[in-house]
Amino acid sequence: MNFRKQPDRDMAQPPDLSVSFCGITLKNPIIAASGTFGYGVEFEDVVHLHKLGGLVVKGLSREPMIGNPPPRLWETPAGMLNAIGLQNIGVRAFVEEKLPMLNAMRATAAKQEFAVFANVFGYTAADYVEVVRVLNDGEGIAGYEINVSCPNTADGGIVFGTDPRLLDEVVAAVKRVATRPVIVKLSPNVTSIPQMAKVAEQAGADALSLVNTFVAMAIDVETRRPRIANVTAGLSGPAIKPIAVRMVYEAFRAVKIPVIGMGGISRAADVAEFMLAGATAIEIGTANYWDPCATETIAEEMLRWCVEHRVERLSTWTGGVVL
Ligand SMILES: Cc1cc2nc3c(=O)[nH]c(=O)nc-3n(C[C@H](O)[C@H](O)[C@H](O)COP(=O)(O)O)c2cc1C
Numbered sequence: 001m002n003f004r005k006q007p008d009r010d011m012a013q014p015p016d017l018s019v020s021f022c023g024i025t026l027k028n029p030i031i032a033a034s035g036t037f038g039y040g041v042e043f044e045d046v047v048h049l050h051k052l053g054g055l056v057v058k059g060l061s062r063e064p065m066i067g068n069p070p071p072r073l074w075e076t077p078a079g080m081l082n083a084i085g086l087q088n089i090g091v092r093a094f095v096e097e098k099l100p101m102l103n104a105m106r107a108t109a110a111k112q113e114f115a116v117f118a119n120v121f122g123y124t125a126a127d128y129v130e131v132v133r134v135l136n137d138g139e140g141i142a143g144y145e146i147n148v149s150c151p152n153t154a155d156g157g158i159v160f161g162t163d164p165r166l167l168d169e170v171v172a173a174v175k176r177v178a179t180r181p182v183i184v185k186l187s188p189n190v191t192s193i194p195q196m197a198k199v200a201e202q203a204g205a206d207a208l209s210l211v212n213t214f215v216a217m218a219i220d221v222e223t224r225r226p227r228i229a230n231v232t233a234g235l236s237g238p239a240i241k242p243i244a245v246r247m248v249y250e251a252f253r254a255v256k257i258p259v260i261g262m263g264g265i266s267r268a269a270d271v272a273e274f275m276l277a278g279a280t281a282i283e284i285g286t287a288n289y290w291d292p293c294a295t296e297t298i299a300e301e302m303l304r305w306c307v308e309h310r311v312e313r314l315s316t317w318t319g320g321v322v323l
Contacts, residue, residue, distance in 0.1 A: 015306035016313045019053065021258035021280045022181035022206045024142050026053030026115055029271060029314065030299040033262055033285030034059055034119035034145060034185075035084065037295075039098040044105060047296045053281060054115030055295075057094065059147050060135075062127050064090035074218055074227040079239030079264075080286050081216055083230035086121060086150075091131045094118070095138040103140040115142035117183070123153040125173040136179045143181035146174055149189070149212045149234075161187030161212075164199045171203035181206040183260060186251070188240075189215050193247045194254035201255040208251055209260035209283065211244045237286035238264040245277045252278020252319055268298055268305035275317040 017028035032055035037043055040055045049055065067087025074081040089097070102116050118135050122128040132144060148161030148170060160166045171184055184200040186193065188211035197208055213234025218227040226232075244263025252259045261279030265271060266287045274282045287294035306314055 011307060011310065011312065015303060015311055017302060017306065019281050019315045022143060024115055024181065026281060028053045028299050028302060029281040030295055030302065031056060031281055031283045032288065032295045033283035036285040036288045039094065040116065041098055041101045046292045049105065049114050051296050051299050052114050054117060054142065056117040056119050056145050056283065058088050059086045059119045059121045060088055060091040060094050060131055061086065061121055062091060062130050064088065064093065069229045071227065071229055076218060076239060079235050079237035080289060081218055081228055081233035081235055083228045083233035091134045095134055099138045099140060116140060117143050117145050119145045119147055121147040121150045123150060125170045128170055129173050129177050132174055132178050141180060143183055144178055145183045145185050145209055147185050149187040159187060161196065162190050164195065167196060167199050168203045171200050171205055175204035183207040183209050185212055186210040187212055188247055193250045197251040197254045201257050205257060207258040207260060208255065210251060211247050211263045214240055238266055240264050241270065245273060248274055248279050249277040268301040271298065271302055272317060276321040278319045280318050
C-alpha cells in the first residue's frame with residue numbers, strides 16, 4: 001500500500017510540454033543526443049519515437065568513417081569515456097538510406113511526428129559545407145547541429161570550437177549554404193563559454209547546443225596502459241552535469257539565440273534544472289547506454305513531474321533560475 005501523499009491533480013488542463021525554437025515546435029523538450037541514438041531507426045522497436053520531441057542522428061561526414069580502434073568505451077564513476085572516432089556511414093548514405101526510413105516511420109500516422117536533426121562534422125570548413133549541401137537535398141530534416149569539436153586538419157589540428165577565428169569561419173561558411181536552422185554545438189573544452197557563444201551567434205548561428213564531451217583520460221594501473229586505445233577520450237554522463245548546467249547558464253546569459261542543453265541528464269528533475277539554467281530544449285545521451293528507453297521514460301516522467309509541480313507551461317521555465 002502506498003501511503004505517500006498523491007499529487008494534487010486538479011489542474012484544469014494537462015501540462016503543456018511543448019517548446020519552440022528557430023521556427024521548430026517540439027511536443028516536449030526531450031531530444032535524443034547525437035552519437036548515442038544511432039540514426040534513430042535502430043531505436044524504432046525499443047522506444048516510441050513519437051513520444052520524443054526529436055532526435056539527433058550520429059555525426060555525419062563527407063565520406064564514411066570506420067572510427068577508432070577498440071577499446072573505445074570505458075565506464076567511470078557516474079560517467080563514461082568514449083573515443084568512437086565519429087564512425088558513420090557518410091552523409092550520402094544517410095540521405096539515401098536512413099532518412100527515407102525515418103520519414104516512412106513518421107508518415108504512418110500524424111502522432112508519429114518527431115523532429116529529426118542531422119549532426120554534421122568535418123576536418124575543414126569545406127567538409128562541413130559539403131555535408132550540409134548534401135543534407136539540403138534530403139527531406140524531413142528539422143535542422144542541422146554542427147559539431148565543432150573536431151580538429152581542423154588544414155590549420156594544424158586546432159579544434160574548430162576552441163579557436164574563435166576558426167569557429168567564426170566554419171559557422172559563417174555553413175550559414176551561407178544551409179537551407180535549414182543551424183544549431184552550433186559548442187565544445188566545453190574552452191576557457192570562456194560566453195566568448196565562444198557570442199562568436200557563434202555573430203557568425204550567424206540560429207541556436208546553440210552544449211555541452212559536448214570533456215577531454216579526459218583513464219589508465220589501467222595493472223597494465224599501465226590507457227583504458228582507451230585513442231589514449232584520450234570524451235567524458236559524458238552524470239559526472240559532468242553540474243559543469244554542463246553552469247555552461248548552459250553562461251551561454252544563455254551571453255546570447256539572444258536559443259540554447260539547447262545537455263550533459264548527464266537522467267531524470268525529469270534534471271530537465272527542469274537545465275531549463276531553469278536557460279535551456280529551451282535538452283538532449284539525452286549517455287543515459288541511453290544504461291537504459292535504451294531513457295528518452296521515452298524521461299518524457300513520460302516529465303509529464304508527471306509537471307503535474308506534481310503544478311507547471312502549466314514548461315517553456316516558461318527557461319532561464320527561470322532564482323538568484
Ligand atoms: C558514444 C558517444 C558518441 C557521441 N557521438 C557524438 C557525435 O557524433 N556528435 C556529437 O556532436 N556529439 C557526440 N556525442 C556527445 C553527446 O551527443 C553529448 O553531447 C554528450 O555525451 C553529453 O551528454 P550526455 O552526458 O547526456 O551523454 C557522443 C557521446 C557519446 C557518449
